[in-house]
Amino acid sequence: MEQSLDSIQFVIEESGWLAPLFFILLHVLRQIFFIPVILVCLLGGYLFGVFYGTIYSLVGLIFTSLAFYIIAKKFPKVTTKLFYLKKKYFGSYHRMSLVQMMIIRLMPFIHFHLISLYLLEISKNVREYTKYSFYACIPPAFVFTAFGHMIHELPLVLSLTLVGLLFIAFTFIGKKEVTYKWSDFFTAKS
Structure with a gap:
């Protein structure tokens, strides 16, 4: 097993710019x-190290988000x-701050495009x-690239503690305001 992993690492090192492109x-x-994600x-x-792995993952995630944006604009019924x-x-009134969205993206069981939907909602343009x-x-x-493997190998109690801490941070950093629209209380007569 270790020999095959070494051979995969060698192939990636020798592939030049194709490996990051495929990644x-x-x-x-x-x-x-x-x-x-x-x-x-x-x-x-594992393949590129923390620095390059983070950069390539960041570029890949941005392209994924842009693909979501393009699909959302091309198919408004789906959106x-x-x-x-x-x-x-x-x-209707649940709003998240950008910091909350950054924290919730760290939770692997939250769908990536749910946050993209929130970002789409608060953005004025591409x-x-x-x-x-x-x-x-x-x-x-950064976190999944650098520490993801370590988080995966933590005991269940420590993993649940980490998720709990993220949830507490998510709750306390959130916006404390609720916005109501005039039409929610009064309906216009036609």
């Missing part, structure tokens, strides 16, 4: 194959249904969406 493409295509980032940390589901499960996506993708790209 970034894997990030974009992983959603088609239902591969979790954490697994791809872990692979990046409308996604916003309906978000409203149904999270309520440039702003890309900027917010960049910030929201930094924590998972």
Whole structure:
């Protein structure tokens, strides 16, 4: 087993610029194959190291977010249904700050594109969406690449403690305001 891992590492080192390109493409295509973000980032940390793995994962996650943006704009009916589901499960008035979105992206059981939907909702244009996506993708790209393997091998109690701490941070950093629209209280007569 160790010999095959060494041979894979050798092939990647000798492939030059193709290995990072294929890795970034894997990030974009992983959603088609239902591969979790954490697994791809872990692979990046193993294959490229912490620094380059984080950079390649960040680029791949940005391209994934941009693909979501393009699909959302090309198919507005799908986006409308996604916003309906978000409203149904999270309520109309639930807002998250960018810091909350960065924290929740660290939770591997939260779907990546749920946060992309929130980013789409708060963005005015593609440039702003890309900027917010960049910030929201930094924590998972770094943490999953650098420490993901270590987190996976922690005992269950420590893993649950880490998730609990992230949940507490998520709760206390959140926005404390609720916005109600005039139409929620008064209906216009036609």
